[in-house]
Structures are given as structure tokens and as C-alpha cells.
Amino acid sequence: MLDISVINPHIRVAMHSVIPRNDELKRRIIFDYELIYIADGEFVLNYNEVDYSCKTGQFIFIRPNVPHSFKAIKTDLVQPHIHFDITHTVDSHKVPVCFNDRDHLSEQETRWIREDAFSDFPLTPFVYFNDTEQALNLFYEIVDTNTSALSRKAKLIQLLEMLIADNFKKVFESESRFLPVEKQVKAYIDSNQGFAVNLDDLAKRFNYSKCYLDRCFQKRYGVGIIAYRNQRRMQTAKGLLQQHSVSAVSEALGFSSIYVFSRAFKKSFGVSPNSFKNKILNKRSDF
Numbered sequence: 001m002l003d004i005s006v007i008n009p010h011i012r013v014a015m016h017s018v019i020p021r022n023d024e025l026k027r028r029i030i031f032d033y034e035l036i037y038i039a040d041g042e043f044v045l046n047y048n049e050v051d052y053s054c055k056t057g058q059f060i061f062i063r064p065n066v067p068h069s070f071k072a073i074k075t076d077l078v079q080p081h082i083h084f085d086i087t088h089t090v091d092s093h094k095v096p097v098c099f100n101d102r103d104h105l106s107e108q109e110t111r112w113i114r115e116d117a118f119s120d121f122p123l124t125p126f127v128y129f130n131d132t133e134q135a136l137n138l139f140y141e142i143v144d145t146n147t148s149a150l151s152r153k154a155k156l157i158q159l160l161e162m163l164i165a166d167n168f169k170k171v172f173e174s175e176s177r178f179l180p181v182e183k184q185v186k187a188y189i190d191s192n193q194g195f196a197v198n199l200d201d202l203a204k205r206f207n208y209s210k211c212y213l214d215r216c217f218q219k220r221y222g223v224g225i226i227a228y229r230n231q232r233r234m235q236t237a238k239g240l241l242q243q244h245s246v247s248a249v250s251e252a253l254g255f256s257s258i259y260v261f262s263r264a265f266k267k268s269f270g271v272s273p274n275s276f277k278n279k280i281l282n283k284r285s286d287f
Contacts, residue, residue, distance in 0.1 A: 009156045010092040012083040014143045019043070019079065024071040029105075030098045031112040034062040034083050035127075035163075037139055041077035045070040047125045054125075059135075061127040061163070064114040067101060068125075080143045084156060086117050118168055127167045135162055150244055150252030181206055182216040185225060195233045196254025199225060234268040237261075242280055246273045 012032055019025065019041075027046070038058050045052045045060065047068045054060060054070070062068060085092050095112045098105075129135035138159040142152050185202060189195065199210035202225065206213060217225045233253050240249045250261035250273075265273045 007086055007157065007160060008088045009153060009160065010085040010088040011142065011149070011152055011156060012085065012092075012095070013097055014082045014152065016078075016080045016143065019072045019077040021072050021074065021076050025069055026099075027067055027069040027101050028099050029065050029067055029102050029113070030062060030083070031095055031109075032064060032083050032085050032097075032114055034060075034081055035139070035159075036060040036062070036079050036081040037136070039078040039080060041072060041075045041079070043070045043072045043077050045125055048123050052125055059127045059129065060125050061167075062125065063116050063118060063123070065102070065116065066123065080140070082139070082142055082156070085114060086160070121168055121170075127163060129162055130166050131162065135159060138162075148244065148248035148251065150240065150248050154252055180216070180220075181208055181213065182220045185213060185217055186221065186228070189225075189229050189232055195229065195236070197229070230264070230268075234265060237265060237273065238269070238276070241273055241277045246277065249273070 036059065038054055038056050038060065040056050042053070042055045045054050045068060047062070048066050083097050085095075091112070098109070098112075100109075102110075138155050141147075141155050142159070145152070184206060188202075188205075189197075197205075199214060202213055203210040214225050217223075217228070221228060223231070237249055237253060240252065244252075246262070247258050250258045253261070255261035255264070262272050262274075265271075265276070269276065271279075
């Protein structure tokens, strides 16, 4: 069963794509996950040796290592899509999109196949969203916009939360059944989803009073929720600043403005984020 605390996605590809009428995507498997929205057209998807009729307005979720092929029928198929890893790994940036069947993979390519985090659930290609409008907004913000990689990653985390809640809800049910609420709160913050929340938000999300949540959290971890959130947010900022701009990091971590972020960073580390970033760049230039 998927552990929500490890959700830290890597977006491999997010793009629009059109498959001409009667064209066919030959049988293949993919290393990662692919979320497809059928913006226009129809196609027949053969997924794990079963044929499915797919049409405009549906979401298709392809999981790792599942053989599939599809053919556009009647009209061109307009299918924006996102390839992603649910958990970022050291090789995520090296792994390409796969277009081959399992039998034609090299030994190295076979090692790139991700473990299916949803293997306990039925292998169906269709997924649904209770709030389709919000899901589409997030989906197209990832596919269409030129925002930072961090911002797109944050949008994908939100989209994955909806995907899991609406299609694989036992993931969240199992979390709530076995984890004390303070551990759930910590996992939520550690997964980078809770960096901008306040106690009122958490009270609504976990259905407890904010005083009770904070008391339980402090008893187990020796620090209040907001203090812990701030610590994690600042430590994450230090890592992100090594590869991303100050404004991108500020946006990704949920700060209301770059000025608020800069003040918080300087309060934590004694230097501004720009100074910290310049020191990193100067050290690199010395080598």
C-alpha cells in the first residue's frame, strides 16, 4: 500500500499531443506513470490484454510495466498527458519515456521500471475526479504554463491527492486507521504538501480541534506544529536554493511574497536567501 509520506513527484514530460486518425501507438510498457486527458477524439486502448473504448472527456491512468497500445479512430486524437514518478529518485532525471514492449528492453531499461504503488488495486485504466473542473485546472496548469518546475510539482501533488482520494481512497483510509493523527500531520508536512497550511486548515483536514492537534503533536515531537512546519520549510528552502531561483522557491513553499520568504530565511539562518545562493555559486566556481 502506498505510503503518502513518500509522495514527492518528478515530472518527466508534460505536453500536448495529437495522434492522427487511424494512427496507432504500438504495444509498449512505460517505466513510470502517465495521466492522459482525452481533450478530443476517440480511441481503443488495449490495456493488459483487454480492449477499452475511450472517448472525449475521460482521464486515463497508465501504470508502470503494464502492456498497452491504442489506435485513434474516426478523428484525430487530442491527448495532453503527463509522465511522472510518484517518488523522486536519484535516477529520475536520467530515465526517459519508454516506447518499447517489455521483451525489447535492455537490462538497464528493465531496472528503470518503477514499482507500482497501486498494485493492491484493480488494474483499470479509467480514473475519475469528483471535482472535474478543479482537476482539469490543475492538469492544464502543469501542461500549459511556463511556471517553475517547483510550482508545477506543487500542482501535481494537489492533483495526485485528488486522484488518490477519488480512486484509491483505501490509501487514505489505511493511513487514518493505523497512524496516530499527529503522525498523519507530520507526514503531510514532510511530503511538502503542508508547507503553507495553518492550524485552522489542519483542523478541517483531520477533523480535530486545532488545540488538540497541536497538543498531540507537541507531546510526541517536542515542538508545536507551526514551529515544525517552519523548520521543515526553511531546511527545504536551503536545498531548493541550490538549483532554483529565490522567487521559485518562495512560490513553491507557499509564501505570500518573496519579501516574506526572505525575512523568514534570514531569521532562521542569519543571511538572506540571495546571499546564501551567491555563496553556493561562488563555491562551485572555485572548483
